[in-house]
Amino acid sequence: MESFIQEMKRYLNFDESDARLLMTLGPRMEKYLPELSERFYSQIPHHPTAFRVFTGGEAQIARLKQTLQQWARGLFSGLYGEAYADDRYQIGYRHVRLGLEQKYVISAMGIVRSFLSECLLLEFPASDERLKYSSSLSKMLDLDLNLMCESYMHATLQNLRALNAQLEYANQELAQASHSKDEFLAQTSHELRTPLNSILGFTKLILDGLCKSPEEEKELLRDVYASAQHLLGIVNDILDLGRIEAGKMRVHIEDLRPREVLDSTMPLVTVQAKEKRLEIRDETIRMSLPVVRADEVRMRQVLLNLLSNAVKFTPKGRVTLRADLASHPGFLRIEVEDTGIGIPPDQREAVFLKFVQVDGTQTRRHGGSGLGLPIALKLVELMGGAIGIEDGAGGQGTRVWFTLPLALTTLAESRDPSGHTASRQ
Amino acid sequence: MSHTPRVLIVEDHALVAKFYSMALERAGGFTCVVTEDMHEILRHVEAGEVDLAILDVSLSGTEWEGRPIDGVQLARLLKQRSPRPLPILLATAHAMAGDRERLLAASGADDYLEKPVYDAQLLVEKIRRLIEMQPRA
Numbered sequence: 001m002e003s004f005i006q007e008m009k010r011y012l013n014f015d016e017s018d019a020r021l022l023m024t025l026g027p028r029m030e031k032y033l034p035e036l037s038e039r040f041y042s043q044i045p046h047h048p049t050a051f052r053v054f055t056g057g058e059a060q061i062a063r064l065k066q067t068l069q070q071w072a073r074g075l076f077s078g079l080y081g082e083a084y085a086d087d088r089y090q091i092g093y094r095h096v097r098l099g100l101e102q103k104y105v106i107s108a109m110g111i112v113r114s115f116l117s118e119c120l121l122l123e124f125p126a127s128d129e130r131l132k133y134s135s136s137l138s139k140m141l142d143l144d145l146n147l148m149c150e151s152y153m154h155a156t157l158q159n160l161r162a163l164n165a166q167l168e169y170a171n172q173e174l175a176q177a178s179h180s181k182d183e184f185l186a187q188t189s190h191e192l193r194t195p196l197n198s199i200l201g202f203t204k205l206i207l208d209g210l211c212k213s214p215e216e217e218k219e220l221l222r223d224v225y226a227s228a229q230h231l232l233g234i235v236n237d238i239l240d241l242g243r244i245e246a247g248k249m250r251v252h253i254e255d256l257r258p259r260e261v262l263d264s265t266m267p268l269v270t271v272q273a274k275e276k277r278l279e280i281r282d283e284t285i286r287m288s289l290p291v292v293r294a295d296e297v298r299m300r301q302v303l304l305n306l307l308s309n310a311v312k313f314t315p316k317g318r319v320t321l322r323a324d325l326a327s328h329p330g331f332l333r334i335e336v337e338d339t340g341i342g343i344p345p346d347q348r349e350a351v352f353l354k355f356v357q358v359d360g361t362q363t364r365r366h367g368g369s370g371l372g373l374p375i376a377l378k379l380v381e382l383m384g385g386a387i388g389i390e391d392g393a394g395g396q397g398t399r400v401w402f403t404l405p406l407a408l409t410t411l412a413e414s415r416d417p418s419g420h421t422a423s424r425q
Numbered sequence: 426m427s428h429t430p431r432v433l434i435v436e437d438h439a440l441v442a443k444f445y446s447m448a449l450e451r452a453g454g455f456t457c458v459v460t461e462d463m464h465e466i467l468r469h470v471e472a473g474e475v476d477l478a479i480l481d482v483s484l485s486g487t488e489w490e491g492r493p494i495d496g497v498q499l500a501r502l503l504k505q506r507s508p509r510p511l512p513i514l515l516a517t518a519h520a521m522a523g524d525r526e527r528l529l530a531a532s533g534a535d536d537y538l539e540k541p542v543y544d545a546q547l548l549v550e551k552i553r554r555l556i557e558m559q560p561r562a
Contacts, residue, residue, distance in 0.1 A: 186521045193518035193540040194438055200543035201444035210451035210545060223440050 018136040026076030037065035092151025198227035237371040244378045251295040255407045279318035291407040305372040306336040314340030335401035348389040433478040437485040453549035461486040473508045482517035500532035512555040
């Protein structure tokens, strides 16, 4: 704006004698102003752009007539300072924003010009005096039109710059999204092919009669079954993530006893843990945990994901489950700690991104869809909690925690000095 | 072929490795060595006991000189270490456009297996052809 005003001053080198002349003209022109505004706005309906812009009906036209008369008075006042330039700029800028085309303003200015010439003809029948006035008036109208056109250009340029910036941003977003989609497709295809290899391979061996005994066929069918289960897990993860990203994941929040969810989820990983000779511990000290607000299926899904990750990434040692009131009031905190390979602090955010495994190598060396933690993050957020990763005990391994909001009944009873935790009903 | 072909299988998914070895033994009568252990891999290859190697591109359990090694690097290493020409089949579940050319060029492998690989007979034929193409020692 400042630079614009500086530039406008260039146009304000309006001769002082001209200004004085116009000021003496002012009182004599006053009586013509109502007709000027009538004529001016009688043209509006014939101009397509104007017709589109001036949609306010009679009331708007009446207001505009007033404004036009004031402007014409200003023309004869001789005060062509910065405020005048600023005013013209504001009007021009508003016209651009309204979508009023510049050619309309120019033709409207033509109407003003010819009408004022008529007025001069009536006021000054002697041609030499009239010429004096008409020359000054013409200079003034040129100046005014210049200001308007400048402001049009300036405003249009500003609009284009803003539009360009928006387009550039949208373009980057699209490129990013397209790249992510390609990456997702490549990774998904990769993840699906491994279990498919076992399913198709073993069934074909059986069908080709390459098994030695019915027992061997049965053994291979068990492998097929396990691979198909694995495949189903991956497909479900992909569907979950698709639903989450489309904003269509619904959670059914209810009052829930977390103890029941913990107790029913732990056994799901004990077989794998036993195979790796890992110890699984539940160090939740409280006998009864406070009731939380959560979706039971989704809470179990998150917990199972954390537990199976812990088992998967722990070659030896133990996996520990803990649950207690969070330091943040009104939340329960559940954590799973392992003595596994750990996650470097600078990569802890990355594991919540799709298809990232952090194990010190660039390639993903462990099975799974690579979608577990990104899904867990979204589910916990949908249930109103938070999720995070820190060092395991003694800086070894990993501790992943999540929080869930406590139920209102729990909150009420936690103020109860007897210390009894809530139960349903 | 003068002797029963011996195939080395390096694959980190246990069930996939099991499929390769069963398919090759039953449909081709081959002998298979399944291992992810680098010392064992080198012992078999350097002794010249292996007629062909199937290497998976992503190997989660194999390390070389303290660092994880993938099938592409392993293929180059085994080509160097083998006392006789060793045909290598590179197996992977990467199946996007350009993967095949890129991985074959980077590894120096002789052919490429795109998962899912499930036809035992076709696999055996492919391996026989690759072994027979090698100059006799």
